Amino acid sequence: MGYRENPRPGGRSARVQVAVHQSVRDMLAAMDRADITIPLIAQRAKVTPSTIYRRWGGLQELLADVAASRLQPEGEPARIGSAREDLEAWAEQYADEMASGVGRQLLRDVLSAADCTNAEKCCTYTRTQLAVLIARAEKRGEPFPTEEELMDHVISPIIYRILFDRAPGPDHVRKLIAKVMPESVVKT
Amino acid sequence: MGYRENPRPGGRSARVQVAVHQSVRDMLAAMDRADITIPLIAQRAKVTPSTIYRRWGGLQELLADVAASRLQPEGEPARIGSAREDLEAWAEQYADEMASGVGRQLLRDVLSAADCTNAEKCCTYTRTQLAVLIARAEKRGEPFPTEEELMDHVISPIIYRILFDRAPGPDHVRKLIAKVMPESVVKT
DNA sequence: GCACAAAAGCAAATAATTTGCGTTAGTGAA
DNA sequence: TTCACTAACGCAAATTATTTGCTTTTGTGC
Structure with missing residues (x-):
């Protein structure tokens, strides 16, 4: 049974x-x-x-389950203007939500379960949202970072800071995005 | 009392x-x-x-406490050769340790405590290690990323992947480092 | 050595978790 | 529609974890 x-x-x-x-x-x-x-x-x-x-x-697993379902995005990223603007708006909102008291708690709940299924779910949700933005950029022929670049250099720093440090502000999020946008040749 | x-x-x-x-x-x-x-x-x-x-x-707090003390680095990053080589060696070992079964569990324990003191401690430990590498590079006049760049673009992706996705391999760690090294003009 | 206080021990009371067993409510075949 | 089947629920007893009041121990400073 x-x-x-x-x-x-x-x-x-x-x-x-x-x-x-x-x-x-x-x-x-x-x-x-x-x-x-x-x-x-x-x-x-x-x-x-x-x-x-x-x-x-147990309680942790239940909370993780609830948290994962609450972390599921409600719809597609909003259409603002250029692909880059869409990305910026989406990422700022993402950072805000995750950095809020509730968001932070949801992240912890998801991570503290023994089973990592729920954490992976969240990752998939995020990738899916990014994929939509990438597809839009491609359709319009705008240069855009890959999914991997976005995960590593935009999402990861945002989440790391929220979990271990201080939440990133909107200007920092834009800075992260500037760094991965391919149109610019960056001398770091 | x-x-x-x-x-x-x-x-x-x-x-x-x-x-x-x-x-x-x-x-x-x-x-x-x-x-x-x-x-x-x-x-x-x-x-x-x-x-x-x-x-x-309670159990979670105790585990978080123990985890934080185990995540404290034992000594300075090893001296291999150039500052960049030191960084690469250190980062690969860091990624390995964190991605191991034990490391992963320690990360979760640290994060699942209600109190975020222990998580912040870990972040400080890492920053301290990086500061040593940065100081070395500066002393030798070698170009080197800032602490912020390293935290955002090397540490964060490593930890994010371990927590939410699949552990990064050594080649991926090197790729992350290549991306932040200032000597190279990167066309992303 | 003595008085003080922080922290440990002990044990009773409470609360959470597990488990065996009987019951209920969807499901699919006749 | 009925009937048999079974996954999932309810109930209650047994176990285990947590909290708490009070006592005792042990380091510290006088």
Whole structure:
């Protein structure tokens, strides 16, 4: 007897998942993180604690699961103007969201789970967003960095700073982007 | 009644700290991470669980504390040849250590604590190591990246990949370094 | 050596986690 | 529609972790 990875939509299992996720979100917004426990989540979700333990394993895993789903982007990057402008706007918003109290916490939750599936999910979300920007640039014939360059030199510094140091400001994000834009021959 | 940040060396408090840290290290090496509990650590360290709870607060904080102390570098970066060669050797070793099973776990432990002190400590350790390399280069008059450039474009990508993606290989580390070395005029 | 306080020990009380077993509710075939 | 099947849930007892009040120990400064 094991648990399905993706419960069939509409089923009881899916309803439980939604209720539990929602409870966690509400509680994260309403109370101190350290006070959140599985019995409390269960109570609010009208579910037994054992259901949560069986399904997620523990608090960290549950929080990681919720965090990953909240880190999933809602739509495509906005269209502002040139590909570069689109990238700048998107990256600044990305940095802002991740650096906020909530964002920072979501990142930690995702990373502190034993299972790295959720962390990889986040990475994939980001790559997907970047791929959209890259495709746009290509379509318009504008020079643009590769996905790898963007991950290594824009995303990575933003996230590293948020996790280990101080959050980067908007000017720093633009500086990072300037460094990887191919049209400029940079003498570093 | 509060606990001192830094127990006086030689005191009882310091001995307890050493014993507990040592137990945690032993256990991390010997058994599965998920099976480590505070009562077990306490037993091995010949200490009461309540001592650990009072002093560290919980398992995550304790693990973060131990992780941070293990992430502290043992000595200066090795002297290989040119400043760039020193940097390459140091960065490759850094990437290796962080990407290993143990290193990866230490990073997660440090990040998953509620308190960000330990994460910032790690960042400081790294900066200090880089500062040594920078000072060496300056002394010899060799062109060299700034600390900020190294943090953003060498350290950050390495850590991001380890945490969210796949560990970077030695060739990729060298590529990152090539990108920030100022002697080369790079057309990206 | 003595008084003081920080930190440890002990044990009872509380809270979280695990587990065995019975029940319920979707699913698919007849 | 009904019926059999099974994944997932609920319940409750057993276990294990955490918190807490109080006592005792041990280093420190007088």
